Amino acid sequence: MRFIFKTDYNQDLRLLKHSGYWWSYGVLAAFLILAPFGLDNYLVSQLVFVFIYALVGVSLTILTGFTGQVSLGHAAFLAIGAYTAGFLQSLGVPFIIYFPAAAIVTGLVGMLVAIPALRLSGIYLVIATIAFAFIIEEVAARWEAVTHGNEGMRVRTLDVFGGNGVTLPRDEPGFYFLCLGILVLMVILALNLARSPTGRAFMAIRDSETAAKSMGVNLALYKVKSFTISAAITGMAGVLFAHKLSFISPEMFTLLLSLEFIMVIIIGGIIGLHGAVLGAIFIVMIDPFLTLLKDDVPGLVSSIALLFGAAQETAASIGAAVGNVGSAPGMKGALYGLIIIFFIIFEPYGLYGRWLKVKLYFQLFPLYKKATFKRQKTYVKSERNR
Amino acid sequence: MSLFQVDNISLHFGGLRAVDDVSFAVEKGEVFTIIGPNGAGKTSIFNLISRLYNPTAGTLTFEGQDITKLPPHEIATLGIARTFQNIELFENASVLANLLVGRHCHTTTNVLTELLFLPSVRKAELAHRRAVEQVIEFLGLQKYRDMLIAGLPYGVRKVCEVARALCTEPKLLLLDEPSSGLNVEETSDMAFWITDIKKELGITVLMVEHDMTLVNRVSDRVLALNYGKVLAGGTPAQVQSHPDVIAAYLGG
Numbered sequence: 001m002r003f004i005f006k007t008d009y010n011q012d013l014r015l016l017k018h019s020g021y022w023w024s025y026g027v028l029a030a031f032l033i034l035a036p037f038g039l040d041n042y043l044v045s046q047l048v049f050v051f052i053y054a055l056v057g058v059s060l061t062i063l064t065g066f067t068g069q070v071s072l073g074h075a076a077f078l079a080i081g082a083y084t085a086g087f088l089q090s091l092g093v094p095f096i097i098y099f100p101a102a103a104i105v106t107g108l109v110g111m112l113v114a115i116p117a118l119r120l121s122g123i124y125l126v127i128a129t130i131a132f133a134f135i136i137e138e139v140a141a142r143w144e145a146v147t148h149g150n151e152g153m154r155v156r157t158l159d160v161f162g163g164n165g166v167t168l169p170r171d172e173p174g175f176y177f178l179c180l181g182i183l184v185l186m187v188i189l190a191l192n193l194a195r196s197p198t199g200r201a202f203m204a205i206r207d208s209e210t211a212a213k214s215m216g217v218n219l220a221l222y223k224v225k226s227f228t229i230s231a232a233i234t235g236m237a238g239v240l241f242a243h244k245l246s247f248i249s250p251e252m253f254t255l256l257l258s259l260e261f262i263m264v265i266i267i268g269g270i271i272g273l274h275g276a277v278l279g280a281i282f283i284v285m286i287d288p289f290l291t292l293l294k295d296d297v298p299g300l301v302s303s304i305a306l307l308f309g310a311a312q313e314t315a316a317s318i319g320a321a322v323g324n325v326g327s328a329p330g331m332k333g334a335l336y337g338l339i340i341i342f343f344i345i346f347e348p349y350g351l352y353g354r355w356l357k358v359k360l361y362f363q364l365f366p367l368y369k370k371a372t373f374k375r376q377k378t379y380v381k382s383e384r385n386r
Numbered sequence: 387m388s389l390f391q392v393d394n395i396s397l398h399f400g401g402l403r404a405v406d407d408v409s410f411a412v413e414k415g416e417v418f419t420i421i422g423p424n425g426a427g428k429t430s431i432f433n434l435i436s437r438l439y440n441p442t443a444g445t446l447t448f449e450g451q452d453i454t455k456l457p458p459h460e461i462a463t464l465g466i467a468r469t470f471q472n473i474e475l476f477e478n479a480s481v482l483a484n485l486l487v488g489r490h491c492h493t494t495t496n497v498l499t500e501l502l503f504l505p506s507v508r509k510a511e512l513a514h515r516r517a518v519e520q521v522i523e524f525l526g527l528q529k530y531r532d533m534l535i536a537g538l539p540y541g542v543r544k545v546c547e548v549a550r551a552l553c554t555e556p557k558l559l560l561l562d563e564p565s566s567g568l569n570v571e572e573t574s575d576m577a578f579w580i581t582d583i584k585k586e587l588g589i590t591v592l593m594v595e596h597d598m599t600l601v602n603r604v605s606d607r608v609l610a611l612n613y614g615k616v617l618a619g620g621t622p623a624q625v626q627s628h629p630d631v632i633a634a635y636l637g638g
Contacts, residue, residue, distance in 0.1 A: 012482075013508060026625045189501045196500035196507055197486075197493040197514075200479075204487045207476035214436050214474075215554065216491030217463030225497055271478075 002363075015191055032180060036173040042288075044176060050277075050286045051179040052240050057264040057276025058183075059233035064262075065270045067226040068206030070122075072263045073113070073129030076136035077231045079253035080106045081238020086153045086248055087146050094162030102239045103232045110231020114224040117300060127216050133258055140250040154251030155242045170244050179240050186233055190273055193229070202365055262334065267343050269350025277350040290332060298323035387450060389414040389590050390466075390558055395444030397430055397614075404430045406614035407444070412558070417584055417591040417604050421625070422611035423634055428594040429471055430614075432562050435592075436468050437461050448558070462491040467556035469547040471563045471594075472527065475535045481546055482531050485521060488553025489514040521552045524587075525579060541572045552587070559583065561593040565600050573600055580604045598626070610634070 004011070004018055016022060036044050056074060081102045088098035097269055113132055120128050140147045149155060158175060160166040168174040193199040201222045204212035213219060242248050268279020302319030310318070325331075339344050347354050361368045388411035397405040405427045412418045420428050433439045435446060437458040445454045448464055456464075467488075476484050492514070493505045522528055525545055530538060535546065544567065551559055564580065565573040577600050583589050584604075595601050601608060601622055608625040610617040618628040625631055 008514050009519075010508075012515070013511060149393055190500055192503040193497075196503065196511065197490055197495060198497045198500050201490055202489050203479050203483065204476050204490075207478055208474045210438065211470065211474035211476065212487070213438070213458040214462060214468055215487050215550070216459050217487075218457075218459045229497075 011321070013195060015188070036176045041171065044173075045171065046284055047198065048170075048176055048179050048240075048244055050280045051176075051183045052237050052244065053261070053264055053284055054277045054281035054312060055179075055183050055186060055237035055240070056234050057268060058186050058273060059230040059237070060261055060265045061270070061276045062190055062193065062233070063226055063230035064265060064311050065272070066194065066202040067223065067276070069117075069223060069226060070126050070262075071129040071230075072126050072262060073131075073133035073136075074230075074234050075255070075257035076133040077106050077110060077221055077234035078238040078257070079127045079140055079250075080109055080231075080246075081235030082242035082248045082253075083140060083147055083153070083238075084235070085239040085242050089156060090153075092162070095158050095160050096162075097234065099239050103235045106235025106238065107228045107232030110227045110229075110234075111224055113231070114133060114227035117227070118220050118223055121317075130255065130258075133253075133255060136249050137253055140253065147250070150250060152247055154368050155159065155246050155248060158243045170246055179244075182236060182240065186236070187273055187277075192330075192334065194273075198222070221383050227232070227347060260338075265350075266340060267350050269352030269354075272352055274355075275350050275352040277280040278355075280296055282351065286332075286335075288328045289333070294323065294327050388412060389449060390592070392435075393445045393447070394445065394532070395434060396442045397427070397434060397439055398442045403614045404570070405434065405441075408611070408614070408616055409444075410609050410616070410619065412590060414499055414590055415584065415588065416606040417580060419593045419595055419601050419605040419608045419622075420611060421595065421598075421601060422617075425613075426611040427614040428564055428611060431611075432468060432594060434467065435461075442506060446469040461635050462554050462556075465555070465557035466560065467551035467554040467558075469544075469551050469562055469564065470559035471566060473540075473547055475543055475546055475550070477536045478534065480532050480534055480617060481527060481538070481549075482518065484535060484546060484550050485518045485553045486514055488521075488550040489517060491554055492517075515627060517555070518553055521549050524552070524582070525549050540567050541569070543623050544568060544572075544576075545579075548576075548582060551584070552589075556589060558590050561591060561595075563594055563596060565595060565597045574596060576600065577603045 002018065002020065007011070011017075016025070032047075037045060039047075056078065059077075060071065060074060082189065084102040084105045085098050088101060089095075093101075113129070117125055117128055121156075141150050143149075158168040158170070158178075160168065166176055193202075201217045204215065204217055205219060205222055209219060245252075264279035264283050265275055266279070267282050268277065269275030298319040301322045302315040305315040305318050306312070343350060349356075390412040392411070392412065393409050395405060395408050396403065401622075408427075408431065410418075418448065420431065422428050430439065434441050437453070437456060437504050441454060445452055447453070448466060451464070453466075476487060479487075493510075495510050499507050522531060525548065527542075527545060527549055530542055530546070536542060538546070543563065548561065548564065561580070564576050568576060580591060580593070581604055584591055591604075593605070605622050607620065608622045609619045610625050610628065610631045612630075612634040617630045617634060620628075
């Protein structure tokens, strides 16, 4: 176990607390830099989706994880970012301008959404954000002059400065590194936020609004700030999303996408930014994993059956039955539901929480106590001031 | 002029008069205690002062300024800090983070510089940390510094509440039942700290308390309430021997 000898307050402000971090993040960086040249195209493309989902995960971690405001409307912010980019690109504006413009527009919309949302909390806020998402979906379908309605909109190849000077096609390493760079930048900004007064005010609002007020936190102002920052980051993700798919239409930005985003942080773990990335990996990689399962498991099962002495035909029919289950319609949705339920019951802090526990187990080995993470009985709080 | 003055304050919930025409003044540098049976309106007065409730009538004056209409988040900036009867700490944060929230009203940086963590933000953070460390040393919280509130025993949480309030560098400190739920030893520590807060830090204390031993040890003046009305005021001995107070506590 590592004990850090602290002699300076700056040590607590560092993002990389000790040399171990340099090693682990160094290895990760090396992998990510080499990945587009070593891995096959499909996996690299999935990695780009991981970055985009992680970006949304970071934005939701700020809003839900830090500030405690749950939103089921983030697909709408993604749509606003995507459509702003698509529309401005069609007017001939270069990426270097429309990327920040999309972030600002989405941030402003987030601010406008936050103002009526101030009076709501918990489940009512969730319903309000769902309503907002439906409104945006409908606007995207009807405002044909800008969005081309249900026909959808083509998004051309990303052109950084305009005039086809520097282009980043969606399947090439350039675009991969752009997404990676923006994700890393946003993670650093979010970490900076977490170690400064604004981030602490967010967390104060999450844990006790009454106490936050009494400590001088202007609740309305900070909730609006949180919504604005979160929406702006999602808007950036929307621009990248539009370019990655090169085509956007209203039916992409549905409630299901918002649900996927919430799953990213629930499965990844709501307690930190690691969770956003781990959750994004999980959600994006579950698709190829399920395909793999569908293709390979039936064969595997039937050969196991053969090994155990089943007749050739019985083995084949067992394999086919397993294949039928694997490719049954709605399988993905059912699996999503099961996973969410299991995580909420058994690991409310998600993959990242599980990782922390595994890490502690090895750090303390053989002295780890089973009861270390048993949930503490929390003291009854007064409901009087809420 | 008194540091803090309450004039004819009333708080009615429909027909219920939680606080009924109460007036008192707190002088600079004293420990002023409000006592009274359950439901007498003590905590309601605190919630009026920290502006969580709007008074039905009356005024609150702090350092000559009328604070009756201020929004709750501006109270801390003026120099009034409070603790809560039923601990309201930020449970999923460390003790250090909780105390740093106490520094919020002294924030000088804005969200854009914080996102970039410019050198000015780092400098401000280090200054906040130094101020917080002084409070940690004052209340002996060193070994709990990096622990989550959710994992701390009740007695330590109670001290953390006081610490967080002290981090705002208040002129007037409101303590809502500082000894509730504490054992005899912890209550005795609390009495020493309240005296130190008054003498060493020069902070005026307004306190609600049930434990009469603690009240007698630390208070300069006491105000007794019942059913939202003032029963008696004066030194601890005077108030305790007042016939109305005895009747309110013992019945009669």
